Amino acid sequence: MIAAKSMDVRDNFKSWCGQVANGEIVQIMRPGNTYVYLIGQDTYDKLTTKRRMEAYASYLFGKDKITNLKRLSEIEKLTDNWNNNGAGKIPASIIKSVRKLLMTIEFQPEIFPTACDALQLEWDNSKGEYLEMEILEDSVNVFQIDSEGSELHSTIEFDEEAVKALVRDFYDRAV
Amino acid sequence: MTEPFEAGERLYRAVYPPEIMPMFWKENGEISSAVFKDKRGLSVERSGGREEETIMGDMRLFFSGMIVRVLAADCFACRAVVKYLPTKRSIFHSEIHGGEDRILLSQAQCKHLAKSAHVCE
Numbered sequence: 001m002i003a004a005k006s007m008d009v010r011d012n013f014k015s016w017c018g019q020v021a022n023g024e025i026v027q028i029m030r031p032g033n034t035y036v037y038l039i040g041q042d043t044y045d046k047l048t049t050k051r052r053m054e055a056y057a058s059y060l061f062g063k064d065k066i067t068n069l070k071r072l073s074e075i076e077k078l079t080d081n082w083n084n085n086g087a088g089k090i091p092a093s094i095i096k097s098v099r100k101l102l103m104t105i106e107f108q109p110e111i112f113p114t115a116c117d118a119l120q121l122e123w124d125n126s127k128g129e130y131l132e133m134e135i136l137e138d139s140v141n142v143f144q145i146d147s148e149g150s151e152l153h154s155t156i157e158f159d160e161e162a163v164k165a166l167v168r169d170f171y172d173r174a175v
Numbered sequence: 176m177t178e179p180f181e182a183g184e185r186l187y188r189a190v191y192p193p194e195i196m197p198m199f200w201k202e203n204g205e206i207s208s209a210v211f212k213d214k215r216g217l218s219v220e221r222s223g224g225r226e227e228e229t230i231m232g233d234m235r236l237f238f239s240g241m242i243v244r245v246l247a248a249d250c251f252a253c254r255a256v257v258k259y260l261p262t263k264r265s266i267f268h269s270e271i272h273g274g275e276d277r278i279l280l281s282q283a284q285c286k287h288l289a290k291s292a293h294v295c296e
Contacts, residue, residue, distance in 0.1 A: 113209065
């Protein structure tokens with residue numbers, strides 16, 4: 001690394017550029033013990049790769065989706081007896097179905113494991129209504145509370161399009 | 176200690192180990208009703224005339240993680256049944272059942288209890 005003062009820049013800039021292009025870094029000292037660095041393209045790319053990847057993922061998926069996919073990965077790692085009371089590992093088939101759903105569903109839920117070997121998805125809309133789906137291996141228990149407190153239960157087969165339609169309807173009602 | 180439970184009796188449940196519990200907070204600050212879903216039945220410790228500090232101390236001997244409290248009245252309000260089922264470990268052990276003949280709580284009952292639950296520090 002080349003350490004320099006700002007007053008040196010004018011006279012040395014051209015030669016530093018040549019050195020920086022070959023991997024050198026120039027550290028230029030400024031008032032108040034602050035520094036400016038002259039770095040090459042390779043160094044810049046290395047420093048910004050992670051940030052650019054995160055920005056790209058955020059652009060593709062949106063923040064909630066990333067949060068949910070991370071949460072799902074955490075849930076996937078839970079082993080048998082994760083609640084110290086005999087809860088089983090959440091079945092891989094449920095994780096797989098929900099992961100696929102999360103990739104395409106417009107309104108992201110909040111996700112929770114249950115000690116009934118299931119995943120619970122929850123949505124709350126702006127009217128104070130509540131929608132819950134308990135995803136089991138062979139079915140989905142749907143529970144809704146409307147803005148007047150009325151409750152509705154149903155059980156459906158896991159079908160991605162049917163789940164999405166229910167969620168869309170839930171949010172459409174709040175408009 | 177006998178049944179039936181008085182409406183004001185407090186029921187305590189150790190919910191999850193500390194490393195797991197953060198998964199159960201909702202974005203709006205409430206606890207998810209998923210906390211009250213357990214295929215083995217919802218075990219609780221009844222207060223049985225004890226102060227909360229004593230109850231917490233007793234429970235900490237056997238459980239790690241967060242402890243939440245509901246009232247028997249909260250269970251009655253959603254038609255859940257509180258059964259006094261003492262064990263060798265604890266004479267205060269009880270269970271909240273979905274009904275007289277149904278161990279599992281319904282989704283609605285779990286939601287009601289989650290809304291009523293108070294987190295004990």
